[in-house]
Amino acid sequence: xxxxxxxxxxxxxxxxxxxxxxxxxxxxxxxxxxxxxxxxxxxxxxxxxxxxxxxxxxxxxxxxxxxxxxxxxxxxxxxxxxxxxxxxxxxxxxxxxxxxxxxxxxxxxxxxxxxxxxxxxxxxxxxxxxxxx
Amino acid sequence: xxxxxxxxxxxxxxxxxxxxxxxxxxxxxxxxxxxxxxxxxxxxxxxxxxxxxxxxxxxxxxxxxxxxxxxxxxxxxxxxxxxxxxxxxxxxxxxxxxxxxxxxxxxxxxxxxxxxxxxxxxxxxxxxxxxxxxxxxxxxxxxxxxxxxxxxxxxxxxxxxxxxxxxxxxxxxxxxxxxxxxxxxxxxxxxxxxxxxxxxxxxxxxxxxxxxxxxxxxxxxx
Ligand SMILES: Nc1nc2c(ncn2[C@@H]2O[C@H](COP(=O)(O)OP(=O)(O)O)[C@@H](O)[C@H]2O)c(=O)[nH]1
Ligand SMILES: [Mg+2]
Ligand SMILES: [Zn+2]
Numbered sequence: 001x002x003x004x005x006x007x008x009x010x011x012x013x014x015x016x017x018x019x020x021x022x023x024x025x026x027x028x029x030x031x032x033x034x035x036x037x038x039x040x041x042x043x044x045x046x047x048x049x050x051x052x053x054x055x056x057x058x059x060x061x062x063x064x065x066x067x068x069x070x071x072x073x074x075x076x077x078x079x080x081x082x083x084x085x086x087x088x089x090x091x092x093x094x095x096x097x098x099x100x101x102x103x104x105x106x107x108x109x110x111x112x113x114x115x116x117x118x119x120x121x122x123x124x125x126x127x128x129x130x131x132x133x
Numbered sequence: 134x135x136x137x138x139x140x141x142x143x144x145x146x147x148x149x150x151x152x153x154x155x156x157x158x159x160x161x162x163x164x165x166x167x168x169x170x171x172x173x174x175x176x177x178x179x180x181x182x183x184x185x186x187x188x189x190x191x192x193x194x195x196x197x198x199x200x201x202x203x204x205x206x207x208x209x210x211x212x213x214x215x216x217x218x219x220x221x222x223x224x225x226x227x228x229x230x231x232x233x234x235x236x237x238x239x240x241x242x243x244x245x246x247x248x249x250x251x252x253x254x255x256x257x258x259x260x261x262x263x264x265x266x267x268x269x270x271x272x273x274x275x276x277x278x279x280x281x282x283x284x285x286x287x288x289x290x291x292x293x294x295x296x297x298x299x300x301x302x303x304x305x306x307x308x309x310x311x312x313x314x315x316x317x318x319x320x321x322x323x324x325x326x327x328x329x330x331x332x333x334x335x336x337x338x339x340x341x342x343x344x345x346x347x348x349x350x351x352x353x354x355x
Pocket of ligand 2: 178179208256
């Protein structure tokens with residue numbers, strides 16, 4: 001059950017990163033989560049609402065982009081994606097491959113921000129346009 | 134309404150990773166080898182550590198232990214019987230240790246200076262999932278698996294097993310009665326963490342401890 005602490009860490013990081021855009025609402029948070037990251041997607045989604053309550057992230061959507069494990073095979077000299085997480089074997093030659101190239105990621109890829117309504121200047125511009133018609 | 138996408142590309146546990154990197158630097162310059170012990174509750178981390186601390190003491194080595202526990206200090210008391218300095222980290226229900234907790238408990242630890250230690254062991258909270266994401270600044274992560282747990286544990290928790298640097302099979306004295314299939318266990322460990330060093334030990338009989346202690350000595354001089 002560390003998904004709640006993970007969710008809290010995301011909220012903290014996003015709040016920090018959104019600080020240069022005062023008043024903006026966070027619409028979406030996109031993650032990159034490796035298959036070995038030990039994060040259960042459903043639990044994290046479940047914790048998301050709880051963790052974002054009363055923060056600038058309230059109501060935001062959490063998008064989890066799952067990344068498969070990629071190993072480097074010495075024998076074949078290539079990086080190869082493996083099926084699942086229970087056997088670290090090169091899919092080409094079947095040899096065990098210890099050199100992990102992807103699969104442990106636990107990252108925030110990007111956030112989508114919605115700027116606040118540009119209240120006065122925007123409204124004024126529309127009125128002017130109507131006058132001209 | 135305008136929306137904008139801001140690329141972050143930042144680790145979710147960046148804060149922990151940074152703290153852990155700081156700890157690792159401190160450990161390295163103090164010349165202390167730090168090991169993080171992870172397993173299910175009941176695997177035998179405390180018993181294995183008790184034995185390790187006693188053996189190291191017998192060889193004139195200086196070792197200390199931090200022990201994470203959800204609520205009690207039973208493990209710390211058991212370990213302290215070895216004569217080594219032991220400090221309890223009470224996580225109050227949190228299912229893993231993190232770098233901040235470790236850092237805090239290194240402060241004001243009476244009679245313990247990192248530079249005076251050869252080894253520092255950190256017994257993590259018994260859990261096979263959560264500790265895998267939290268770097269504690271250790272140089273060696275040791276995953277433990279007892280013969281009573283079933284040979285397929287590595288396949289059920291590959292995230293943790295894959296993050297380990299060494300594996301210890303514990304309670305090997307019970308292998309017979311438990312019908313432990315050694316070959317299958319070794320194969321499963323190797324499937325999820327190819328090439329990992331595996332020790333087969335018993336805290337009760339002392340089996341396998343010599344090999345483990347030799348490994349510790351080798352790793353320290355590395
Ligand atoms: N027979 C046997 N029992 C063990 C061994 N190691 C631990 N135990 C027992 O297993 C139980 C759990 O051990 P403990 O060290 O507390 O596990 P931890 O929760 O991983 O720290 C205790 O009752 C120990 O006495 C061993 O090598 N052989
Ligand atoms: Mg214990
Ligand atoms: Zn190959």
